[in-house]
Amino acid sequence: MDLRDTAEEAAFRAELRAWLEENLPGDIQGHRGGAARFEGEAMRAWSRALYDAGYAGLTWPKEYGGGGAPYTHQAILLEEMARAEAPPHVGVIGIGMAGPTIMAHGTEEHKARHLAPILSAEEIWCQGFSEPGAGSDLAGVRTSARLEDGHFVVDGQKVWSSFAHIADFCILLTRSDPESTRHAGLTYLIVDMKAPGVEVRPLTQITGEAEFNEIFFNAVEVPVENLLGEVGGGWQVAMTTLLHERGTLGFALQAALEVQVRKLATLARDRGADPIQRDKIAREWIEMQAVRYTNYRSLSQLMKTGLPGPEGSISKLVWSEANQRVTKLALELLGPDAPLWDGNAPYGGYWQYQQLRSRGNTIEAGTSEVLRNIVAERVLGLPKSR
Amino acid sequence: MDFTFTPEQDALREQARDFLTANSEPAWAELAELGWTGVSVAEEDGGAGLGFVEEAVIFEELGRALTKGPYLSTVAAVLPILPSELQAEVAAGEASWTLALGPLVPDLDTAQRIAVVGGDGIFELEGAEREILQTTDETRPLGVVRGGAPGRRLADSTALDEIRPRLLAALAIEACGVARRALEYAIEYAASREQFGRRIGVYQAVSHPLADAYTQLELARSLALWAAWCVAEQDELAPVAAAAAKASAAEAAVQVCETSIQVHGGIGFTWEHVLHRLYKRALWIESFAASGTSLRAEVAAYVLEGKKAPGPAPEPVLTQGG
Structure with a gap:
């Protein structure tokens, strides 16, 4: 038991603190969070600066553009960012949820295509899990994905989706087997938010601003290559995502x-x-x-x-x-x-x-x-x- | 940063739990034989030369087992201010102590010697009469001392600045041991007792208070271990950490015991079940040394005004009555 930084942790902390002092723009310091955390170019630029300095995806493996650092460094990063009142990286869903899920269940093509742009904040991700009829009880998901002619056709509605209005991609939990119930018959897809048939409607919340959204999928065609895990194995993949969210x-x-x-x-x-x-x-x-x-x-x-x-x-x-x-x-x-x-x-x-x-x-x-x-x-x- | 116990500390806990399960009322000499009374005593004085984190492991297990005796009084409140030859006596199991800090003194029935604060020093009190008072917690009586005279000078009274965080941290981790046992009983009961055809632990009216009890205990334990580490390392935050830990852990222990009693239903309210003893120890800890309110006032002074140490100690009491 030693609650002090090791010499190596202390060096990392000192370097980071100096970097923050030098690089954190005054106009985004002490931001109040909420919608302000993804509005405007300033947050993207800040996220990019974090990436260039090697502070985005600190614990991700080096082969995927991360820092390959131990979790203690991530803890120090978050502590020091808080101390400096620096806003977090704008790609929280990508870094915290989509990225780790792709690393665990994705193909080499998925990893090569998606991981680096998540860290550099070039591409923003959102999460399509909750539905009007499936909140805490996620296994009640009804958004359908029908396999035909080499692609999935997705129909349905998701809700409470932060970042959806600025997102490039969505991690989407669908029901691919219409006869199935509960945890079986679910399929996990990567969906291009710019695809035809995707409609995003911001939801104004108690604060008067919109952080999250409804997403409507109307016969959206998703290439089969965008499958994560197995057809029908979506629940296991979703659990990886949630584990990372909470972890x-x-x-x-x-x-x-x-x-x-x-x-x-x-x-x-x-x-x-x-x-x-x-x-x-x-x-x-x-x-x-x-x-x-x-x-x-x-x-x-x-x-x-x-x-x-x-x-x-x-x-x-x-x-x-x-x-x-x-x-x-x-x-x-x-x-x-x-x-x-x-x-x-x-x-x-x-x-x-x-x-x-x-x-x-x-x-x-x-x-x-x-x-x-x-x-x-x-x-x-x-x-x-x- | 490493906030885990060493394999040696884990082994010490295992030894303590096994021993205390088999021996519900160990003699002082037995504790000495196990090496527990000399944990922090230097090796040349017959001790193990370890520190407060190891002692914290023992405090927690003694709390869990609700052991009676002067271990906490001796080791947390007096041992570090004793000259080395008297520390050697404690390590050898030849002496146990209590500290008369206020009018009500713990463990007067079992502690052989009494340390007392007077003027600028801490002395051994000699020739005093002891009266044991009945307390709700039968495992840790309080008493008063009358008459007597200060004998050997043990330390300057400034040593109290070091003793206070030690004592508070020890009480905090002991409270965690008490709470752990009460929670274990509740979980065991909720997982086996059936009503309306189902085990009562399936009902969220039962399981959610237990989840909250676990949460409160783990938070308090994190504070208690932080405080223990600060004391062991003489970190400048030790007084604040110990105040925070004692306020939080004592309250957690009381509430976990209350939840456990409620989950047990009628049996939890009986004299026959051990729960009331755990509960009474938790209440004892909460009232002893300093209340949660006064400790939080110290924390607030640190948070808002940057004061690291508590204000002037209450007037020391040399002897009571007689």
Whole structure:
């Protein structure tokens, strides 16, 4: 047990910190997230800069354009990016989900074609999993893929798809066997978002802006070469994607929470906090440290054994609820100014936006109810509820 | 960065768990024979020359087994301030200690010697009368000392700055051991008890509180191990980490025990089941040394004003009454 950086980690951290100081543009530093994270050229340019410096896909194998670095470097990267309030790479779906799935299940052609443009932010990916009738219960997917004349014909509707309106490609879970139910008969496809018959409609959300979208597929032709895994084997491929979504998320979330708690402390210093509010601030700082060291424990286990520790599975659950409390506490500290919005509010409306946005945190990427089931069944070994 | 235990530390935990499963009320001499009382004592004084992380492993297992005795008082509160020849006595199992920090002193029924704070020093209290008070947690009584006089000077009272994070971190990791056992009982019960024709663990009204109990315990344990490492390394954040860990772990232990009692239904509320003993130890830990509220006030002072150490300690009490 040694919680300090190794000499090699410290060198990486110092180099990264210096790079961020030098290269992070002032106008995107401290961005509020949400739709701002993919709007305009600035974010693409920033992602490209990360790529050129070797910080995109840090843990991806070198043969696919990644850094081949250990997970500890990824953790350091996320910590330092958070400390510098640098926005993340715009290709989060590509780097976190599509890329690892292609590496695990794709052909050599898939890898050669898709992986490098993901890292360089030349191509943006979105995810087509959830449907109006298949949310937490993903096995209820109904979007169909019919094989005819050497291509799949895709019909159906996906929803809650972040980045779809700017995406070049979609990882799509379809039902290829119309007679099948549940986990069988699903097929996983790579779909060109520019193909005829693909229609994207942004969904305005609680914050008044659109981060996610509906995607309609109307007789969209998808070449058979775009199949990932086997026809009918889509569920296994989808599980790889979700494993990566939840597996690499922990440190990003922890880093985001560190930024929030630091800003909360600034707010409390600026506007004052009574003893009860100070107690709540202390609770949130403690919880943030707890998430951090829980991630460290899980990561250390991963480095040693190749499998993350079970305690890592609680990161997203804890973060989402913590972020909701922190942002609401910020509104409490803002007092009568809390209802003001956007440019009329203190700090440009940062906290009002964050608080509303945080309500999505316990729903997106696995609802808290589903995550509690996962902890109960897979970690504690309780009997399955379904 | 490496936040895992070494194979030696894992072996120590395994030894502790096996021993404590077989011996529910070990004598002090037995603990010494196992090498536990001299873990952090220098090798030339008969100890193992290890550190606080190894001691934390033992605190956690002793908490899990709800062991009675002066281990925590001796090792967490007194051992590091003793001169080396007195440390050698502890390592050899010839002496055990408790520290009279406030009016209520733990382990007066089992600790052989008493350290007491007076003026600018910490002394051995000699010739004092001890009165044991009944406490809800029968495994860790409190008592008062009357009369007596300061004897041998053990250390400057500034040594308390080092003792306090040690004690808080030890209580935190002990609380994690208590909570772990309570959670294990609850999981076992929920996975076997049947009502309405199904095992009750299938009901989310049961399984989700258990998922939350696990979550709270793991978060607290991460803090407790962080604090233990900070204490072992004399990291400058040790006081803050220990305050955060104790506040969080004591609360987690109490809540995990309460969830476990609820999941057990009627049997969890009986004297016969061991749960109430775990629960009472958790409550004991929560009330001892410093409350969660006062510890969070220290954390807030660090977060908002950058204060790394707590404010002035409460007036030391030399002797009580008599």
